[in-house]
Amino acid sequence: MxxxxxxxxxxxxxxxxxxxxxxxxxxxxxxxxxxxxxxxxxxxxxxxxxxxxxxxxxxxxxxxxxxxxxxxxxTKPLIDMQMRLSSFSEEMERRGKVPESRTLLARRETAGPGLARALETEVGSPIVHWERLRLADGQPIAIQHVYLSLETFPRFLDDALPASLYYAFADRDLMPTWGEDSVVAAVATEDEAESLELEPGAPVLHISRRSFCREVAVEVTRSIYRADRYTLWVPVLRPEHLR
Amino acid sequence: MxxxxxxxxxxxxxxxxxxxxxxxxxxxxxxxxxxxxxxxxxxxxxxxxxxxxxxxxxxxxxxxxxxxxxxxxxTKPLIDMQMRLSSFSEEMERRGKVPESRTLLARRETAGPGLARALETEVGSPIVHWERLRLADGQPIAIQHVYLSLETFPRFLDDALPASLYYAFADRDLMPTWGEDSVVAAVATEDEAESLELEPGAPVLHISRRSFCREVAVEVTRSIYRADRYTLWVPVLRPEHLR
DNA sequence: ACGATAGCGAGGTCTAGCCCACTTCGACTG
DNA sequence: CAGTCGAAGTGGGCTAGACCTCGCTATCGT
Missing domain, CATH: 1.10.10.10 (Winged helix-like DNA-binding domain superfamily/Winged helix DNA-binding domain)
Known part of the structure; x- marks a missing residue:
C-alpha cells in the first residue's frame, strides 16, 4: 500500500x-x-x-x-481557540495590511523594580529599551516599547538593530513559545498623542506582554494602540469541568 | 483494592x-x-x-x-493557557472579591442590524436588553449590557429575572461553551461615568462578547469596565507550527 | 581511580483478539 | 400500513502479552 x-x-x-x-x-x-x-x-x-x-x-x-x-x-473547523503569540508584523499581515516600523529610541537603561521583576533579573541590571512606532498601510497604529535583558541578549545594541525582533530570538534559540498579556484602557499622553497623530485624551489600549521561552522571561513589551484603529480579538473556551 | x-x-x-x-x-x-x-x-x-x-x-x-x-x-502547573469563558461573578470570586449586581434596566427591544447579525436572527426580531451595574467589594467595576434573543429565550422577561444569567442558560440546556471577545479602549460617556462614579472622559475598557452553545449564538454582552479597577489578562501560546 | 558495559526498569509501540452499547436500516409481522 | 425486531456496523473499552529505546546505575575490568 x-x-x-x-x-x-x-x-x-x-x-x-x-x-x-x-x-x-x-x-x-x-x-x-x-x-x-x-x-x-x-x-x-x-x-x-x-x-x-x-x-x-x-x-x-x-x-x-x-x-x-x-x-x-x-468536525466543523470551529476557530483557533487559542490566542496567538504573534508579532505586530504577523498580526497586521493576517489582517491584510502592510506593516511598517520606525525606531523612535534604542538605548541601554537599567532595570527599575517593575521591569526587574517582569524580566526576572535584578534592579539596576542592564536593559535594552527599544521604542518603535508601528504602522499599517502607512497609518500609525501603535507605539511599542520592547525591553530585553542585556544579560540574556549580550551585545544586542552593538550590532545593527534586527529587522524583526524575532530574528534575534531565533538566532539565540530563544523563540518565545508562550506569554501573557495584560490589557487595560487609558488615554493618550501628549507624547503618545503626537506620535500616534491623535489628540491628547483620546482613548488608547495598553497591552503589556511578557513572552517566555521555556521558563525564562525573554522580553517585555508595552504597546499603546490607537483605540480607533485597533481592536483586540480574544477567543474563549469554557473549561471542561464547568460545562 | x-x-x-x-x-x-x-x-x-x-x-x-x-x-x-x-x-x-x-x-x-x-x-x-x-x-x-x-x-x-x-x-x-x-x-x-x-x-x-x-x-x-x-x-x-x-x-x-x-x-x-x-x-x-x-508537571509544574504552568498556567491555564486558555482564556476562560467565565461570568463576571466567577471572575471576581477568583480574584477573591465579593461580586454584586444591580439591575439598571430590563426590557424588550427589537434587534438592529448589528445585534441581529451578532445573535444570528433578523432585524426587528424581539430582544431582551438587560443592563446591570457590576460591583466587587461594593465598588463599581463595570456596566454590563446583555442581549438575548427572545426567540431563543421565550418568556424570559415574564418571570423574575434570574439571579445569574447562567441559571437561565442551564435551565434551557444552552450553557455556552465557547465565545469570542472584542476588546477596545474608549472614554466614559456622561451616563457611564455617573453609574461608574467616574469623571466623563476617563478611560474605560469595552469588552464585547458573543457566547455560543454548540453552533448557536446564545448571548451578546457589551461591558464597560473602569480602566483603573480592571485589567484583562490573556494567556497566549505560540502555535506549534511556528515554533 | 576510572571508564566501559550490562542489566534493570521506565515509557513507546504494537498485536490479535474479546465483549459492550449504540445507531441504522431493512425485513418481518400484526 | 405501522410497528417491531434483529442484523450489521460503528465506536468504547479491555486483555495479556510482545519487543523497542532510553536513562540510570552498579559492577567489572583495566
Missing part, C-alpha cells in the same frame, strides 16, 4: 495512519465521515488499537469527532 | 485509575514521580493499555509529563 508518506521511522505505524487520515480530511467537507476504524485496520494491516491511537491524535486536535454507534466525522 | 472511588460504572476501569492517580497528584510537588505504569497494572489488576489510556488523559490535561526511560512526573 502506497500512501505517499515514507515510513522513515521504524515502528510508529500510527503516525502513518494519522497522516493518511489527515490528508483525507484537510479538504473534506465538515461532517463528512472518516474511514471507519476497522476499514483502516484492513487497509494498513495494523491492529485496531494502533488505528485508535492514530485517530486519538486527530480527535484531540479537534479535527475529528467520534460519535458512538455512527462513526468518526470531520 | 479500595481506592474510595466506587466503580459505579461497569467497564471504564481507566477512569478509576485516572481518578486515583489524579487524587495522588493534586497536592503533589511538581516534578515528583507518579506511580509507574506497571505498578498501576499490578495495583488495579488491569492491562497496561488500560493504565496508559488513563494516564493519557492526565498527560493531555497537562497534569503529568512522560519522560521515556525515566518515568511519569507531575
Amino acid at each position: 502506497e500512501h505517499g508518506i515514507p515510513a522513515t521511522q521504524r515502528g510508529r505505524k500510527h503516525l502513518l495512519v494519522r497522516e493518511y487520515v489527515r490528508s483525507l480530511i484537510v479538504d473534506a467537507e465538515p461532517g463528512s465521515p472518516a474511514p471507519s476504524e476497522r476499514d483502516l485496520v484492513e487497509q494498513f494491516g495494523v491492529a485496531r488499537m494502533t488505528v485508535r491511537h492514530a485517530l486519538d491524535g486527530l480527535v484531540a486536535q479537534g479535527l475529528l469527532e467520534r460519535i458512538p454507534g455512527r462513526g468518526t466525522f470531520v | 479500595e481506592h474510595g472511588i466506587p466503580a459505579t460504572q461497569r467497564g471504564r476501569k481507566h477512569l478509576l485509575v485516572r481518578e486515583y492517580v489524579r487524587s495522588l497528584i493534586v497536592d503533589a510537588e511538581p516534578g515528583s514521580p507518579a506511580p509507574s505504569e506497571r505498578d498501576l497494572v499490578e495495583q488495579f489488576g488491569v492491562a497496561r493499555m488500560t493504565v496508559r489510556h488513563a494516564l493519557d488523559g492526565l498527560v493531555a490535561q497537562g497534569l503529568l509529563e512522560r519522560i521515556p526511560g525515566r518515568g511519569t512526573f507531575v
Whole structure:
C-alpha cells in the first residue's frame, strides 16, 4: 500500500495512519465521515488499537469527532481557540495590511523594580529599551516599547538593530513559545498623542506582554494602540469541568 | 483494592485509575514521580493499555509529563493557557472579591442590524436588553449590557429575572461553551461615568462578547469596565507550527 | 581511580483478539 | 400500513502479552 508518506521511522505505524487520515480530511467537507476504524485496520494491516491511537491524535486536535454507534466525522473547523503569540508584523499581515516600523529610541537603561521583576533579573541590571512606532498601510497604529535583558541578549545594541525582533530570538534559540498579556484602557499622553497623530485624551489600549521561552522571561513589551484603529480579538473556551 | 472511588460504572476501569492517580497528584510537588505504569497494572489488576489510556488523559490535561526511560512526573502547573469563558461573578470570586449586581434596566427591544447579525436572527426580531451595574467589594467595576434573543429565550422577561444569567442558560440546556471577545479602549460617556462614579472622559475598557452553545449564538454582552479597577489578562501560546 | 558495559526498569509501540452499547436500516409481522 | 425486531456496523473499552529505546546505575575490568 502506497500512501505517499515514507515510513522513515521504524515502528510508529500510527503516525502513518494519522497522516493518511489527515490528508483525507484537510479538504473534506465538515461532517463528512472518516474511514471507519476497522476499514483502516484492513487497509494498513495494523491492529485496531494502533488505528485508535492514530485517530486519538486527530480527535484531540479537534479535527475529528467520534460519535458512538455512527462513526468518526470531520468536525466543523470551529476557530483557533487559542490566542496567538504573534508579532505586530504577523498580526497586521493576517489582517491584510502592510506593516511598517520606525525606531523612535534604542538605548541601554537599567532595570527599575517593575521591569526587574517582569524580566526576572535584578534592579539596576542592564536593559535594552527599544521604542518603535508601528504602522499599517502607512497609518500609525501603535507605539511599542520592547525591553530585553542585556544579560540574556549580550551585545544586542552593538550590532545593527534586527529587522524583526524575532530574528534575534531565533538566532539565540530563544523563540518565545508562550506569554501573557495584560490589557487595560487609558488615554493618550501628549507624547503618545503626537506620535500616534491623535489628540491628547483620546482613548488608547495598553497591552503589556511578557513572552517566555521555556521558563525564562525573554522580553517585555508595552504597546499603546490607537483605540480607533485597533481592536483586540480574544477567543474563549469554557473549561471542561464547568460545562 | 479500595481506592474510595466506587466503580459505579461497569467497564471504564481507566477512569478509576485516572481518578486515583489524579487524587495522588493534586497536592503533589511538581516534578515528583507518579506511580509507574506497571505498578498501576499490578495495583488495579488491569492491562497496561488500560493504565496508559488513563494516564493519557492526565498527560493531555497537562497534569503529568512522560519522560521515556525515566518515568511519569507531575508537571509544574504552568498556567491555564486558555482564556476562560467565565461570568463576571466567577471572575471576581477568583480574584477573591465579593461580586454584586444591580439591575439598571430590563426590557424588550427589537434587534438592529448589528445585534441581529451578532445573535444570528433578523432585524426587528424581539430582544431582551438587560443592563446591570457590576460591583466587587461594593465598588463599581463595570456596566454590563446583555442581549438575548427572545426567540431563543421565550418568556424570559415574564418571570423574575434570574439571579445569574447562567441559571437561565442551564435551565434551557444552552450553557455556552465557547465565545469570542472584542476588546477596545474608549472614554466614559456622561451616563457611564455617573453609574461608574467616574469623571466623563476617563478611560474605560469595552469588552464585547458573543457566547455560543454548540453552533448557536446564545448571548451578546457589551461591558464597560473602569480602566483603573480592571485589567484583562490573556494567556497566549505560540502555535506549534511556528515554533 | 576510572571508564566501559550490562542489566534493570521506565515509557513507546504494537498485536490479535474479546465483549459492550449504540445507531441504522431493512425485513418481518400484526 | 405501522410497528417491531434483529442484523450489521460503528465506536468504547479491555486483555495479556510482545519487543523497542532510553536513562540510570552498579559492577567489572583495566
